[in-house]
Amino acid sequence: MLDSPIEEIKSRLSITEVLQDYVQLKKAGTNFKAVCPFHSEKSPSFIVSPAKQIWHCFGCGLGGDIFEFIKLIENVEFSEALKILADRAGVELRKPTAEQIQVGEKRDVLYEINDQAAEYFVKVLWESNAGSEALAYLKKRGLTDQTIKHWQLGFAPDDFHYLEDFLTKSFDKKDIELAGLIIKSDKDSSYFDRFHDRVMFPIINLHGQVVGFTGRLLHDKPNTGKYVNSPETPIYNKSQVIYGLYQGKNLIRKENRAILVEGNMDVIACHQVGFTQTVATSGTALTQQQLIVLKRLCENLIFAFDSDAAGSNATKRALELALNAGFNVKIANLAGAKDPDELIKRGIGLWEKAVEGAVSFIDFFFDQTFSKHNVQTVEGKREATKELAPLIFRMTDPVTKAHYIRKLANNINVAETAIWDIISKLSVPKQIRTKQQDRTHKTRREVLEDQVLGLSLLNKANQHLTQFSSADFSQDKRELFESLIKQEPIPAKLTELVELLSFAAEMDMKEQQLDAKAELARVSSEFKKMVLKQRMVDLANKISNAEHLKDKNLVAELSKEYVLLSSQMKNF
Numbered sequence: 001m002l003d004s005p006i007e008e009i010k011s012r013l014s015i016t017e018v019l020q021d022y023v024q025l026k027k028a029g030t031n032f033k034a035v036c037p038f039h040s041e042k043s044p045s046f047i048v049s050p051a052k053q054i055w056h057c058f059g060c061g062l063g064g065d066i067f068e069f070i071k072l073i074e075n076v077e078f079s080e081a082l083k084i085l086a087d088r089a090g091v092e093l094r095k096p097t098a099e100q101i102q103v104g105e106k107r108d109v110l111y112e113i114n115d116q117a118a119e120y121f122v123k124v125l126w127e128s129n130a131g132s133e134a135l136a137y138l139k140k141r142g143l144t145d146q147t148i149k150h151w152q153l154g155f156a157p158d159d160f161h162y163l164e165d166f167l168t169k170s171f172d173k174k175d176i177e178l179a180g181l182i183i184k185s186d187k188d189s190s191y192f193d194r195f196h197d198r199v200m201f202p203i204i205n206l207h208g209q210v211v212g213f214t215g216r217l218l219h220d221k222p223n224t225g226k227y228v229n230s231p232e233t234p235i236y237n238k239s240q241v242i243y244g245l246y247q248g249k250n251l252i253r254k255e256n257r258a259i260l261v262e263g264n265m266d267v268i269a270c271h272q273v274g275f276t277q278t279v280a281t282s283g284t285a286l287t288q289q290q291l292i293v294l295k296r297l298c299e300n301l302i303f304a305f306d307s308d309a310a311g312s313n314a315t316k317r318a319l320e321l322a323l324n325a326g327f328n329v330k331i332a333n334l335a336g337a338k339d340p341d342e343l344i345k346r347g348i349g350l351w352e353k354a355v356e357g358a359v360s361f362i363d364f365f366f367d368q369t370f371s372k373h374n375v376q377t378v379e380g381k382r383e384a385t386k387e388l389a390p391l392i393f394r395m396t397d398p399v400t401k402a403h404y405i406r407k408l409a410n411n412i413n414v415a416e417t418a419i420w421d422i423i424s425k426l427s428v429p430k431q432i433r434t435k436q437q438d439r440t441h442k443t444r445r446e447v448l449e450d451q452v453l454g455l456s457l458l459n460k461a462n463q464h465l466t467q468f469s470s471a472d473f474s475q476d477k478r479e480l481f482e483s484l485i486k487q488e489p490i491p492a493k494l495t496e497l498v499e500l501l502s503f504a505a506e507m508d509m510k511e512q513q514l515d516a517k518a519e520l521a522r523v524s525s526e527f528k529k530m531v532l533k534q535r536m537v538d539l540a541n542k543i544s545n546a547e548h549l550k551d552k553n554l555v556a557e558l559s560k561e562y563v564l565l566s567s568q569m570k571n572f
C-alpha cells in the first residue's frame with residue numbers, strides 16, 4: 001500500500017472511470033471532452049486529462065482531481081468524498097485498532113437495542129390493554145393510524161421493569177444501560193426502566209436508525225417532567241440529531257428550505273398534512289452542528305416557533321446562529337395559535353398562509369420591538385435601537401440596509417446619521433465556514449486570476465504580475481503569487497495547484513488556438529480592470545459612510561483617492 005490512502009485510491013482508480021458515471025466522455029486527442037455538469041452549456045468545454053489525472057472546465061473555471069469532482073458533484077465535504085472513492089477503490093481508510101473494533105461492535109449493539117425497544121413500544125401501544133389509552137390519546141390529538149405507524153410511535157407502560165425484562169432476554173444489562181434505556185439503582189445493583197407511563201417518540205438519525213427516544217408523560221404526575229429524553233450515548237449526539245430530518249430530507253432538498261418548529265408533535269402534525277419539510281431540534285436549543293447538517297440540504301429556514309417563544313432570547317439566539325451559518329431566515333406568524341399543531345387544527349389553510357406569508361426576520365423584530373417599547377421616551381428609543389441596530393448591521397445589501405436605517409430613524413424620530421453612527425461602530429460577527437455556499441461556480445474574477453497565474457506559469461514569465469498585489473488574489477492563490485513575483489522556488493505543497501493552472505492554461509490555448517503571450521497580456525489587463533473597479537466600489541462605500549458621519553476630512557481624502565483610481569481606469 002502507498003503511503004497515503006489518497007495516493008492509493010488515485011493509483012487504483014482512473015479519472016475517466018470515475019467521471020464517466022456522471023458525464024459522457026468523448027475522446028479528443030489524448031484527452032477527453034464532455035458537456036460540463038456544473039454549468040449549463042451546449043458545446044463541451046469540460047476537459048479530462050488521463051495522463052495528468054485532472055479535469056478542468058473552460059466555461060466555468062472549475063477543475064481538480066477525482067476528489068474535487070466527487071465533492072462538487074455529490075455536494076459533500078472532502079472526508080465524505082474520500083469515503084465514497086475509498087469504497088469504490090476497495091481501499092480501507094484506516095486499519096481499525098482492537099479498541100475501535102470493540103467500539104464499532106458496541107455501537108452496533110446499541111442500534112440493535114434501540115431498534116428492538118422501539119418495536120417493543122409499538123407492540124405495547126397497538127396490542128396491549130396498557131397501550132389502548134395512549135393510542136386513544138394520539139388519535140384524539142388528530143393523528144391517523146398511518147401517521148402513528150409511520151413515526152413508529154409507541155408506549156412505555158407504567159411499570160419499572162417492563163422493558164428491562166424484555167431486553168435482557170437478548171442483551172447484557174450493561175449494554176441496555178449504555179443505550180440509556182435502563183438506570184442502575186443507587187441502593188443496590190438492580191436496574192429499572194427509564195421510561196414509564198410515557199408515549200414514546202423514537203429519535204431517528206439521518207440513516208434511518210433509532211438512536212434514542214423522547215417520552216411524553218400520559219398522566220400528569222407531580223414532580224415529574226412532561227418530557228424525558230434518552231441521555232447522550234455513543235450513538236446519540238443531541239446537538240447533532242434533528243427530529244424529522246430523515247423523513248423530511250427529500251422535500252427539504254427539493255424546495256431548498258426547511259420549516260423549524262419546537263415540538264415533536266408539531267413535526268408530526270405538519271408532515272401529516274403534507275409539510276414534510278418540517279423538522280425540530282429535539283430536546284435542545286438549536287445548535288451549530290444541527291445547522292451544519294441542515295446547510296447541506298438547504299439555504300432557507302422558516303422559524304415557526306411557539307407563540308410564547310417568538311421574540312424570546314432563545315429565538316434571537318437561534319436566529320443569530322442561523323444567520324451566521326449563512327441561512328436566509330423568515331419567521332412565520334402563528335396568528336395567535338399556541339403552536340403549529342394548534343394552528344393546523346384550526347385549518348390547514350391558516351397554517352399554509354403562515355408558512356407562505358412568513359416575513360423576513362428583520363420585519364418581524366421591528367414589529368416586536370415597537371410594540372414593546374414606548375419610543376416617545378429617551379429610554380424607549382435607546383432600547384429599540386439597541387435591539388434593532390445589530391440586526392440591521394447584518395444586512396449585506398446596501399439598499400436594504402439603508403431602507404431599515406431610515407425606517408428605524410423615522411420610527412424613533414432621530415436623525416438617520418445617529419443610526420449610521422451606531423451601526424458603523426458594531427463589529428463583524430464570527431462566521432461559520434460554510435463552503436457549500438458559493439463553490440458551485442467561479443466568478444469571472446476567479447476565472448481571470450486563474451488564467452493570469454496559469455499563463456504566467458506557462459510562459460515562465462512574471463512581468464504581467466508586477467501590476468498586482470497579493471490582496472488582489474483569492475486567499476488560496478496568494479502564496480503562489482508571492483513565489484512567482486519573488487521568483488522563488490514554488491513550495492512543494494502548491495504542486496497540484498501549479499499543475500492544474502498550467503494544464504488549464506495550456507489546454508485553453510490549444511482549444512482556442514491562441515497565442516499564450518498575447519493572451520497573457522489580454523487577461524492581465526482585464527483582471528487589472530476588474531481589480532480597479534472593485535477598489536472603486538469599496539472606496540465609494542467608504543465615502544458614503546464618511547458622508548453619513550459628516551467626517552469632511554475623511555470624505556476629502558477618500559475622494560482624492562477615488563479621482564486617482566478613475567484616471568487609472570481611463571487607461572483601459
Ligand SMILES: [Zn+2]
Pocket residue numbers: 036037038039046057058059060061062
Ligand atoms: Zn463548467
